[in-house]
Every structure is written in C-alpha cells, then in structure tokens.
Amino acid sequence: MPRTHAPALPARADVEEAARALTGLVARTPVLHSPVIDRLAGARILLKAENLQDGGSYKMRGATLAVGRLAAAGHTGVVAQSTGNHAVAVALAARRHGLAATVVLPDDAAPVKVDRARAAGARVVRAGTTVEERLAVARRIAAADGHPLVDAYDHPDVVAGQGSASLELIEEAERRGTPLDALVVPVGGGGGVAGACLAAAGTPIAVHGVEPVGCDSLARSLAAGRPTPVAPAPSLADGLRPGCVGELPFAVARDAVRDVIRVDDDAIAEAFRLLLLELKVVVEPSGAAGLAGALRLAARDDAGPWERPRTIGVLLTGGNVEADLVARLACAPTHAAVAA
Amino acid sequence: MPRTHAPALPARADVEEAARALTGLVARTPVLHSPVIDRLAGARILLKAENLQDGGSYKMRGATLAVGRLAAAGHTGVVAQSTGNHAVAVALAARRHGLAATVVLPDDAAPVKVDRARAAGARVVRAGTTVEERLAVARRIAAADGHPLVDAYDHPDVVAGQGSASLELIEEAERRGTPLDALVVPVGGGGGVAGACLAAAGTPIAVHGVEPVGCDSLARSLAAGRPTPVAPAPSLADGLRPGCVGELPFAVARDAVRDVIRVDDDAIAEAFRLLLLELKVVVEPSGAAGLAGALRLAARDDAGPWERPRTIGVLLTGGNVEADLVARLACAPTHAAVAA
The missing domain is CATH 3.40.50.1100 (Rossmann fold)
Structure with a gap:
C-alpha cells in the first residue's frame, strides 16, 4: 500500500x-x-x-481522543462543525475535560442533535446548510477565540x-x-x-x-x-x-x-x-x-x-x-x- | 426467608x-x-x-434449560402455551435439540410472535384468549402426543x-x-x-x-x-x-x-x-x-x-x-x- x-x-x-x-x-x-x-x-x-x-x-471515539490530547496540551476550549454527531461528541468530550466548546451546526440540523449538543453544555451556532458555510464560521470563531478547530474527519x-x-x-x-x-x-x-x-x-x-x-x-x-x-x-x-x-x-x-x-x-x-x-x-x-x-x-x-x-x-x-x-x-x- | x-x-x-x-x-x-x-x-x-x-x-433462557434437560432425558417432543415469547423460545430450543414442538397461542397473539414460532419450525395451535383456554388445549395435546408440557412459569x-x-x-x-x-x-x-x-x-x-x-x-x-x-x-x-x-x-x-x-x-x-x-x-x-x-x-x-x-x-x-x-x-x- x-x-x-x-x-x-x-x-x-x-x-x-x-x-x-x-x-x-x-x-x-x-x-x-x-x-x-x-x-x-x-x-x-x-x-x-x-x-x-x-x-x-461512534464519533465519540475520535472526539474523545482529539479533545483529550488538546486538553493535555493545555488548551481551554475547542471549536467543531458537523451535521450533528461530531458536534455532540466534541461537546461531550469537552465537558468531560473541562474545556469550553463551540459547535457550528447547519440550519437544517436534526433537532435532536442540536438539543444534545446544548445539553452537553456547548455553545451552538447555526450556519447555512453546506459544509463550506459551517467551516468558514467555525474557522472565524476558532481564530477569534484562540481555540483549535477539531475537524470532523480531516484530523x-x-x-x-x-x-x-x-x-x-x-x-x-x-x-x-x-x-x-x-x-x-x-x-x-x-x-x-x-x-x-x-x-x-x-x-x-x-x-x-x-x-x-x-x-x-x-x-x-x-x-x-x-x-x-x-x-x-x-x-x-x-x-x-x-x-x-x-x-x-x-x-x-x-x-x-x-x-x-x-x-x-x-x-x-x-x-x-x-x-x-x-x-x-x-x-x-x-x-x-x-x-x-x-x-x-x-x-x-x-x-x-x-x-x-x-x-x-x-x-x-x-x-x-x-x-x-x-x-x-x-x-x-x-x-x-x-x-x- | x-x-x-x-x-x-x-x-x-x-x-x-x-x-x-x-x-x-x-x-x-x-x-x-x-x-x-x-x-x-x-x-x-x-x-x-x-x-x-x-x-x-429472556424466555429463551428458561426454555433452553428446560427443553435441554427434557432432551437429555430422552423426550422427542415438547408442548408449550403462552401469549408468545415463551412459545417462540420453546420452539427455538426444541429445534436446537431436534425435538418436535407444539405451541398453543391465543387467538389475539401478536402476529410477529406467531410468525416467529412458525419460523422456528413449531406447530402452532390457536386457542381462545385466556391462559385457562390455552392450558386446557395444551394439556390435551401433551397427553395425546405423550410429550411433556413446558409451563411458561410454573416450572x-x-x-x-x-x-x-x-x-x-x-x-x-x-x-x-x-x-x-x-x-x-x-x-x-x-x-x-x-x-x-x-x-x-x-x-x-x-x-x-x-x-x-x-x-x-x-x-x-x-x-x-x-x-x-x-x-x-x-x-x-x-x-x-x-x-x-x-x-x-x-x-x-x-x-x-x-x-x-x-x-x-x-x-x-x-x-x-x-x-x-x-x-x-x-x-x-x-x-x-x-x-x-x-x-x-x-x-x-x-x-x-x-x-x-x-x-x-x-x-x-x-x-x-x-x-x-x-x-x-x-x-x-x-x-x-x-x-x-
């Protein structure tokens, strides 16, 4: 290979x-x-x-690993975007590690996923319907807050x-x-x-x-x-x-x-x-x-x-x-x- | 106690x-x-x-134990009655042990339970809507066939x-x-x-x-x-x-x-x-x-x-x-x- x-x-x-x-x-x-x-x-x-x-x-797996390593490296917050499950997973992983989480979800996200991200204590931002729209918003927030972006798959x-x-x-x-x-x-x-x-x-x-x-x-x-x-x-x-x-x-x-x-x-x-x-x-x-x-x-x-x-x-x-x-x-x- | x-x-x-x-x-x-x-x-x-x-x-547990012991004792068939799950379980357990099974289900049994009992190879008999009606039929069949009745709970x-x-x-x-x-x-x-x-x-x-x-x-x-x-x-x-x-x-x-x-x-x-x-x-x-x-x-x-x-x-x-x-x-x- x-x-x-x-x-x-x-x-x-x-x-x-x-x-x-x-x-x-x-x-x-x-x-x-x-x-x-x-x-x-x-x-x-x-x-x-x-x-x-x-x-x-299963997004809980990657999010828990990534956020745990960021927490160990001294970060105090994370940003993520997804259609839902990765955002929920990052929110839960951040809460476990005591980090702030901001998650960017599409305007047409499944309500259950929005609710779960909020229940996990994340700040939820809604942005458009495409991954490009969400990524642009997530990158802006990450830059403004000085927190790393945990990509949903390119990581x-x-x-x-x-x-x-x-x-x-x-x-x-x-x-x-x-x-x-x-x-x-x-x-x-x-x-x-x-x-x-x-x-x-x-x-x-x-x-x-x-x-x-x-x-x-x-x-x-x-x-x-x-x-x-x-x-x-x-x-x-x-x-x-x-x-x-x-x-x-x-x-x-x-x-x-x-x-x-x-x-x-x-x-x-x-x-x-x-x-x-x-x-x-x-x-x-x-x-x-x-x-x-x-x-x-x-x-x-x-x-x-x-x-x-x-x-x-x-x-x-x-x-x-x-x-x-x-x-x-x-x-x-x-x-x-x-x-x- | x-x-x-x-x-x-x-x-x-x-x-x-x-x-x-x-x-x-x-x-x-x-x-x-x-x-x-x-x-x-x-x-x-x-x-x-x-x-x-x-x-x-979970009826599979009791049925598997009871039918297994009857098979080991030399029986070639079993009879059971229930509203459904015990009958399905006895049918499956009987098939596993190579025994014939007759199960008596109520006329208003959930169709999925009837289908599953049949799919497991059991003969399905429908009888009334009460446990007394089913028991009477099951006892008659057990006596006629010379097979033991595996009660759904009194066993x-x-x-x-x-x-x-x-x-x-x-x-x-x-x-x-x-x-x-x-x-x-x-x-x-x-x-x-x-x-x-x-x-x-x-x-x-x-x-x-x-x-x-x-x-x-x-x-x-x-x-x-x-x-x-x-x-x-x-x-x-x-x-x-x-x-x-x-x-x-x-x-x-x-x-x-x-x-x-x-x-x-x-x-x-x-x-x-x-x-x-x-x-x-x-x-x-x-x-x-x-x-x-x-x-x-x-x-x-x-x-x-x-x-x-x-x-x-x-x-x-x-x-x-x-x-x-x-x-x-x-x-x-x-x-x-x-x-x-």
Whole structure:
C-alpha cells in the first residue's frame, strides 16, 4: 500500500494506541447478530452497535481522543462543525475535560442533535446548510477565540479514534471464530472508512465504503485520483452528505479501500426496518446505510460464490434520530420482503 | 426467608447452575445505560437488554434449560402455551435439540410472535384468549402426543433459567463498581420475578415486581397470602396479562419480593419512548413496563432520601413488537398513542 503522503498519515499502530487510550472513556459496544438478517444476506452479518455508544454515535471515539490530547496540551476550549454527531461528541468530550466548546451546526440540523449538543453544555451556532458555510464560521470563531478547530474527519486523532470501532469489531469476530472477510462502513467525510482501512491493514479483510446515491464523493474521488466534491443529493442519511471527502481520509483510503457501494433511500429504509424489528435497535439512516451496503455486497453476482464474503462486519455508526422519522420508517414497508 | 414448600422450591444455587449450563447456548446480553434516563430518575439505572437475546426475549433462557434437560432425558417432543415469547423460545430450543414442538397461542397473539414460532419450525395451535383456554388445549395435546408440557412459569427450570438474566445483571453492576440497591422485573406469570428473587437471595438487593394496573395478580396474591386470579384489564403489555401468578413463582416470591409497583399504559408508553430514543433499543411494552416501574420507584416520596435506591437494575425482558405499534408509540404524546 503506497503511502504517498506518508509523513502525515496515521497507521494501524495509531488505531491500536487510540483503542488503548479510549479504554474506559468510551463504551465497548456490543457486536449484534440476527439469524433473519443472515438468512436474507446469505452470509453472516456481524453488526457493531455504535448507536449504543456514549453520545449516540461512534464519533465519540475520535472526539474523545482529539479533545483529550488538546486538553493535555493545555488548551481551554475547542471549536467543531458537523451535521450533528461530531458536534455532540466534541461537546461531550469537552465537558468531560473541562474545556469550553463551540459547535457550528447547519440550519437544517436534526433537532435532536442540536438539543444534545446544548445539553452537553456547548455553545451552538447555526450556519447555512453546506459544509463550506459551517467551516468558514467555525474557522472565524476558532481564530477569534484562540481555540483549535477539531475537524470532523480531516484530523489524524479523529481517524484513529473512529478506527478503534472497526478494530474492536475485527477482534470480536476473530474471538468468535468467524473472522471478517469484509468490513462495510458508511462514508460521509471519510473518517470512519479511513479508520477502518487502518484497522484492517495487514489483514485479508476487504473494506467497502457505502455512500448514498448522489452523495458519492469518495467514489468519484477514487475514480479521479483526488478529492472530488459533489453537490450532495437529498438523502435519508443526513450524516453522509458532506460535499467532499476529507483530504486525510482520502489519502488513507485511496489505496486501501476495496470499493464504494452506492445505496438509495429505499435500501436505507429497508435496512432501518430490519435493524429496528429484527435486531431491536434504533440506528439512524446514516448508520443503516452500512447494512444496506452489506446486503448489496452479499447479493453481488459479479463474483463466483467462492469469492463471496462469508462473514461481513458492519459499522452501525449512530442512533440519533427523530421520533417522527422512526415512526415513518417503522411502518412504511418499502418491500414486502422486509415484513416476511 | 421461610420456605414453606421447601422440597420443590429452587434456590440461588439452581440459578447459578442454570447460568453455567446456558453459557454459550444463549446470548450474554449487554447492560445498557443512559445519562438522560439517569437524570430523569435521579438514580443510576442499569438496563439488562434481554430484548437483544436470541428469540427476542429472556424466555429463551428458561426454555433452553428446560427443553435441554427434557432432551437429555430422552423426550422427542415438547408442548408449550403462552401469549408468545415463551412459545417462540420453546420452539427455538426444541429445534436446537431436534425435538418436535407444539405451541398453543391465543387467538389475539401478536402476529410477529406467531410468525416467529412458525419460523422456528413449531406447530402452532390457536386457542381462545385466556391462559385457562390455552392450558386446557395444551394439556390435551401433551397427553395425546405423550410429550411433556413446558409451563411458561410454573416450572423450576424455567424459573432458574429466567433468573440467570438477573444474576448476570447483578454481577455486571458489581463489576462496574455500582452494585444494585434494587432490581425491578415485570411480572406476568411470575417466572422472571421469582428467578430474580433467587438471584438476589443473600444480597441486600430489594426485588420489586411491576404489574400493569388491573393485571395485578401478584400484588393481590401477596396481599391474600395465596395465588389470586384477576380478570386481566386491557394493557399495552400483552405479555403481562396471565390471569394468575404461577404457584411455584408465588411460593418463591411471597417472602422474597419487596413489593409490586403498578404502572398504567401512559407510563409504559413513556418508558417505551425513552428506551427507543435515548437508549436506542426496541423493547416490547411488557419489557418497557420494567423501566416505568423503576422510574416510579425512584420518584417515591414515602422514604427518606437516604433510603432511596442509588442504583436500580431493570430487566428489559423482550423486544418482539409489531412495526405499527412501534410507529404509534414512537411519536406521540402517550394519550393519543394509547388511544389510537
């Protein structure tokens, strides 16, 4: 795996160190499993339930690592921007370390994420609907206050921290005697999939990204050989709509990720329902996209059966979702098969 | 604790043995926790997520133990009756041991439970709406087929098996340095609460049962000093509506359970919503009743603050629930949801 940007790139050892540093600071979430989902997939699907993580998402990992190191370095405050989960995670991590936090959220952020960031004691600033608008505001605040900006994905501690979730899943699958053949991770800015690539480095595990149709910046970037923005299409998966994959995640993933699976809203809604009614957990659509991608991967007919993954790990990235969306998705069967 | 029916009563050692026998056969479910729920309660609430158990409920424990022992004794089939979860659990346990299973379910059983029993390969017989009607049919089938009836709660292996969930919760709370002061368990036929009493025997943990208003056979039985039937009122909690607590569970619980907390549909619906949106898990109303009871317990003003439990364990007994009920309960102000 050529490391063209080697000096700045985190490696597997950084993920292992992140996992050690986070022990006791974040939850070691369970790996769940459903015979019904396995039957549907025709493969064993192991689901890492980061929706049960503190703060409701795996973003808690990267934020806790990054903010903890900034606190240890003497900083008294941090600034962050995101569509929600990273902001909530930074707010919680800052409170734990006694730092002030300012988080910049879009005008159309899910109210539950705004509420959670405020409940964690952060100052919440609303700014536009695009990542560029939020970043501009966040950089201005960071400069004015003299506090560092904790990027949601273009940050080595964030990538390494997110990677610890994949590492735990890989280890747990081995412990159960069913090592992963593939690992499927939803992609927004790419921090999670980059972390997964690092965690899987040196193993035969194929890492697949999942992007909503029309929000496929990583897929386009891989094709173009450089970070390539998209004008994100509407998607149920509000967390997977950054305009462009981050430079650092792209540099990590470009030669390490197997490919990107695109999923539409119907597939995401079906996965959401399966998780709700079969696995008994609430996963936000951005997280459910991971299972949608795994089901797509398992059904591929472009490989002989001997090449199909027998055990597929999926990162269920978060569970912060509005009650009315749960209600809407719970009942609207997109395919009759889901109810079977 | 006087053991008036001593010869037949299981003890803590039976629960410990059940836990050993079930290792690797049922899931060791996680203990979950939410800062929001803690704040609401003013106490630490540790929730044993048996909704994530194989078969979707803790009934898998007692059924696996009982059916396993019957298989070892040479039986080739089993019969069971229940409102659903015990039937699903017996069907799954029978399939695992290669036994035939016939399960008797009420005419108004939740379709998801009927489907799951059938999917596990059981013959499903529908009979009336009361436990007496189902029992009569089940006994007839058991006699005709020469197969033993695995009672849903009046059975020592079932009580001991269910108790293993409480034992794991008690041990996990100790491991975390926050030992339980109280343990709250929903009560239908009483198998779970009796198992909890056995698991907590010899500890200072107060065991509280929870019954829906109007389905309070255990409360009435404790007052009367003998098993006392009720004509069960309508309740969201379909699993907590047996007409009478079992004789064996009553004999175990009568001197060991601290008291019974009654909860109404509004409280159950509110607990369901908290579990869905804060804990991110789907728990059936019968299981959510446990959290409703714990919140009631934590808010009691009949004790000085020094007597209030600081750490309360709750058994989330199962997660088999219809999609439309999830949708109905997810959104709404409880009155509308319950009335709909």
